[in-house]
Amino acid sequence: xxxxxxxxxxxxxxxxxxxxxxxxxxxxxxxxxxxxxxxxxxxxxxxxxxxxxxxxxxxxxxxxxxxxxxxxxxxxxxxxxxxxxxxxxxxxxxxxxxxxxxxxxxxxxxxxxxxxxxxxxxxxxxxxxxxxxxxxxxxxxxxxxxxxxxxxxxxxxxxxxxxxxxxxxxxxxxxxxxxxxxxxxxxxxxxxxxxxxxxxxxxxxxxxxxxxxxxxxxxxxxxxxxxxxxxxxxxxxxxxxxxxxxxxxxxxxxxxxxxxxxxxxxxxxxxxxxxxxxxxxxxxxxxxxxxxxxxxxxxxxxxxxxxxxxxxxxxxxxxxxxx
Amino acid sequence: xxxxxxxxxxxxxxxxxxxxxxxxxxxxxxxxxxxxxxxxxxxxxxxxxxxxxxxxxxxxxxxxxxxxxxxxxxxxxxxxxxxxxxxxxxxxxxxxxxxxxxxxxxxxxxxxxxxxxxxxxxxxxxxxxxxxxxxxxxxxxxxxxxxxxxxxxxxxxxxxxxxxxxxxxxxxxxxxxxxxxxxxxxxxxxxxxxxxxxxxxxxxxxxxxxxxxxxxxxxxxxxxxxxxxxxxxxxxxxxxxxxxxxxxxxxxxxxxxxxxxxxxxxxxxxxxxxxxxxxxxxxxxxxxxxxxxxxxxxxxxxxxxxxxxxxxxxxxxxxxxxxxxxxxxxxxxxxxxxxxxxxxxxxxxxxxxxxxxxxxxxxxxxxxxxxxxxxxxxxxxxxxxxxxxxxxxxxxxxxxxxxxxxxxxxxxxxxxxxxxxxxxxxxxxxxxxxxxxxxxxxxxxxxxxxxxxxxxxxxxxxxxxxxxxxxxxxxxxxxxxxxxxxxxxxxxxxxxxxxxxxxxx
Numbered sequence: 001x002x003x004x005x006x007x008x009x010x011x012x013x014x015x016x017x018x019x020x021x022x023x024x025x026x027x028x029x030x031x032x033x034x035x036x037x038x039x040x041x042x043x044x045x046x047x048x049x050x051x052x053x054x055x056x057x058x059x060x061x062x063x064x065x066x067x068x069x070x071x072x073x074x075x076x077x078x079x080x081x082x083x084x085x086x087x088x089x090x091x092x093x094x095x096x097x098x099x100x101x102x103x104x105x106x107x108x109x110x111x112x113x114x115x116x117x118x119x120x121x122x123x124x125x126x127x128x129x130x131x132x133x134x135x136x137x138x139x140x141x142x143x144x145x146x147x148x149x150x151x152x153x154x155x156x157x158x159x160x161x162x163x164x165x166x167x168x169x170x171x172x173x174x175x176x177x178x179x180x181x182x183x184x185x186x187x188x189x190x191x192x193x194x195x196x197x198x199x200x201x202x203x204x205x206x207x208x209x210x211x212x213x214x215x216x217x218x219x220x221x222x223x224x225x226x227x228x229x230x231x232x233x234x235x236x237x238x239x240x241x242x243x244x245x246x247x248x249x250x251x252x253x254x255x256x257x258x259x260x261x262x263x264x265x266x267x268x269x270x271x272x273x274x275x276x277x278x279x280x281x282x283x284x285x286x287x288x289x290x291x292x293x294x295x296x297x298x299x300x301x302x303x304x305x306x307x308x309x310x311x312x313x314x315x316x317x318x319x320x321x322x323x
Numbered sequence: 324x325x326x327x328x329x330x331x332x333x334x335x336x337x338x339x340x341x342x343x344x345x346x347x348x349x350x351x352x353x354x355x356x357x358x359x360x361x362x363x364x365x366x367x368x369x370x371x372x373x374x375x376x377x378x379x380x381x382x383x384x385x386x387x388x389x390x391x392x393x394x395x396x397x398x399x400x401x402x403x404x405x406x407x408x409x410x411x412x413x414x415x416x417x418x419x420x421x422x423x424x425x426x427x428x429x430x431x432x433x434x435x436x437x438x439x440x441x442x443x444x445x446x447x448x449x450x451x452x453x454x455x456x457x458x459x460x461x462x463x464x465x466x467x468x469x470x471x472x473x474x475x476x477x478x479x480x481x482x483x484x485x486x487x488x489x490x491x492x493x494x495x496x497x498x499x500x501x502x503x504x505x506x507x508x509x510x511x512x513x514x515x516x517x518x519x520x521x522x523x524x525x526x527x528x529x530x531x532x533x534x535x536x537x538x539x540x541x542x543x544x545x546x547x548x549x550x551x552x553x554x555x556x557x558x559x560x561x562x563x564x565x566x567x568x569x570x571x572x573x574x575x576x577x578x579x580x581x582x583x584x585x586x587x588x589x590x591x592x593x594x595x596x597x598x599x600x601x602x603x604x605x606x607x608x609x610x611x612x613x614x615x616x617x618x619x620x621x622x623x624x625x626x627x628x629x630x631x632x633x634x635x636x637x638x639x640x641x642x643x644x645x646x647x648x649x650x651x652x653x654x655x656x657x658x659x660x661x662x663x664x665x666x667x668x669x670x671x672x673x674x675x676x677x678x679x680x681x682x683x684x685x686x687x688x689x690x691x692x693x694x695x696x697x698x699x700x701x702x703x704x705x706x707x708x709x710x711x712x713x714x715x716x717x718x719x720x721x722x723x724x725x726x727x728x729x730x731x732x733x734x735x736x737x738x739x740x741x742x743x744x745x746x747x748x749x750x751x752x753x754x755x756x757x758x759x760x761x762x763x764x765x766x767x768x769x770x771x772x773x774x775x776x777x778x779x780x781x782x783x784x785x786x787x788x789x790x791x792x793x794x795x796x797x798x799x800x801x802x803x804x805x806x807x808x809x810x811x812x813x814x815x816x817x818x819x820x821x822x823x824x825x826x827x828x
Binding site for chain 1: 633653654656657663665670671672673674675676677681684685686688689692695696697739
């Protein structure tokens with residue numbers, strides 16, 4: 001295995017192990033952590049991060065990023081509420097919202113691939129723009145009276161277990177993302193693009209088309225998450241999911257996906273997501289304020305960028321001193 | 324052959340019985356080397372012979388496992404490149420690392436500019452000191468020019484000036500001429516001779532043997548990490564030197580087979596990319612090797628990029644086997660049977676962090692697939708097959724290509740493209756920066772491909788290579804095709820005349 005790959009794999013394992021440790025400690029020492037209700041809260045609250053983290057992993061592997069995802073989710077929630085108020089059926093509204101997400105992703109993707117702008121800058125811009133549109137669409141209203149069978153699905157559990165019903169579709173999406181990234185030619189080409197866009201182009205890989213596709217997929221998943229969010233919390237507001245992009249990016253980087261592109265695994269990303277979710281849940285149980293939780297997320301973000309590099313440096317120093 | 328002796332003048336810098344290993348790889352074994360003031364000393368050897376390790380040991384990057392580094396005859400231990408620099412040892416690399424937005428003067432005195440009162444930088448004194456350095460080197464470069472506009476040759480001269488400003492007594496030049504044109508090399512050699520006359524010791528590394536004979540007084544040869552010989556250049560022939568480097572008589576360097584050309588495989592018609600190249604038309608037949616010569620910047624690489632679809636063309640057309648290619652679509656060009664081995668293997672030819680297996684696999688993403696998923700077994704056997712056929716030297720097929728020597732990296736690029744079974748192969752500087760043994764292998768391979776019916780277009784700045792390998796030579800000058808010379812009429816003079824615009828086709 002190449003040195004770079006073993007390093008990424010090792011970081012995966014580190015995060016996976018860390019997740020196990022945090023879960024074990026939480027089960028043992030945190031009151032109320034282990035009961036079914038709390039676990040279902042944990043999973044339900046983590047699902048939005050997890051859903052967006054899937055396409056985000058592919059995007060970061062290809063060397064790009066999308067910070068507008070939370071705003072896209074908020075916008076699709078707001079449009080959902082607005083159209084519901086207008087009397088449209090939910091069966092029509094949801095496809096419209098998902099299409100809207102595709103358009104949001106398409107805008108990001110075209111700005112990045114056609115105009116050659118850096119995705120960090122583009123999506124900070126659309127982060128503000130999409131959220132602004134959401135506020136124009138819905139104002140300060142909160143729409144809560146969605147059909148009960150939808151609300152029940154989004155908030156319900158599988159039988160008496162702690163598993164949210166929505167977790168099962170997530171597992172399907174997770175499997176799809178894992179197969180696409182790790183077992184298809186497209187996934188293979190993403191690693192090449194992220195590691196060296198120029199070399200990928202010289203190998204006949206359609207770099208721009210691949211990236212555009214990923215932005216569209218990310219927009220789609222973000223709007224799906226927005227729909228889920230509004231139903232799960234039974235509330236469509238323009239500020240739904242505000243700041244979620246921070247959690248998604250922190251989780252993905254924590255999972256060992258290299259911010260510079262070219263390295264990472266879906267497994268690592270998922271471990272990062274649930275590690276972050278577990279920590280946030282424990283902090284809530286211990287009455288840590290929301291503001292402090294954001295501080296912790298931010299610190300994790302910095303550490304997750306730092307961690308693999310420090311590990312890499314240690315490996316280099318070891319190789320030199322043993323050489 | 325002279326061994327380091329105890330008598331005579333003291334070398335300014337020497338290695339004595341130095342060994343250095345990296346893991347299981349013994350990069351240097353009991354190597355000795357003496358550099359005297361006022362000499363230009365060549366370091367010769369194939370890629371992987373230990374030249375880089377030797378340079379890094381002299382420059383304080385590596386510490387020897389055994390043996391000594393001697394400065395003015397006294398053992399020293401460098402704890403880093405800074406120590407070596409303070410001792411008057413400077414390394415000039417093939418690709419200089421200047422700050423592009425700063426001026427020449429600011430680059431030279433970065434971090435140690437002369438100061439005026441209150442710590443303000445004294446720009447006047449900086450400029451004056453820079454001018455003095457340039458005069459010493461006998462070159463005319465404006466200290467105020469920003470580094471970004473400088474040619475690689477000028478950037479190297481700035482690096483040399485910077486070294487002198489540190490009072491360097493030993494200059495190590497690592498393949499300084501690899502990216503230079505003929506006249507730039509001549510000017511660089513002028514500077515090197517000036518330095519020699521001023522008493523500096525120069526260690527000179529180049530894969531171009533004729534340069535060693537032109538500029539160097541003595542040559543030390545390494546092979547597989549071991550010291551082979553240190554001897555005067557005078558009286559040696561190129562064959563002698565090659566024999567020392569490869570340890571055997573080299574098969575012919577240009578093993579060109581005569582092949583009867585078949586039908587036209589690649590046809591380029593009136594191809595134009597505005598401001599880059601104009602009205603370029605030529606054909607390459609199956610079985611032919613067509614050389615594309617010209618000075619650096621004449622537009623040869625740009626034509627190849629456009630033909631393959633990396634850049635779009637503005638007018639004209641490209642046909643492979645009579646079928647038009649889509650403008651700006653490398654994937655379609657590949658599907659049509661075109662392959663391009665690009666000029667810059669590290670940035671364009673390879674994904675350096677990826678394994679050998681996956682780099683070769685990148686061109687097979689459409690073929691090593693089963694039911695839409697990667698067929699890893701097929702990918703591995705395809706990569707292994709081609710790595711073995713091209714005799715790539717590697718430890719494991721899953722090692723990153725960055726762990727390979729330059730010559731072996733180039734073989735991986737070739738393997739990656741030959742695995743697509745191309746009908747037309749464009750190679751851009753196929754042997755730049757690779758050792759003479761591998762070079763002969765690449766030439767034999769190209770010749771065999773042509774014999775098997777592949778149409779080969781070979782861009783090269785290495786004139787002997789063009790003359791030795793090409794059935795026909797196309798020459799470009801300032802974005803236009805200026806000559807087409809058949810093998811029988813191609814000489815250095817005819818090609819250079821067309822390349823410099825002194826003769827029309």
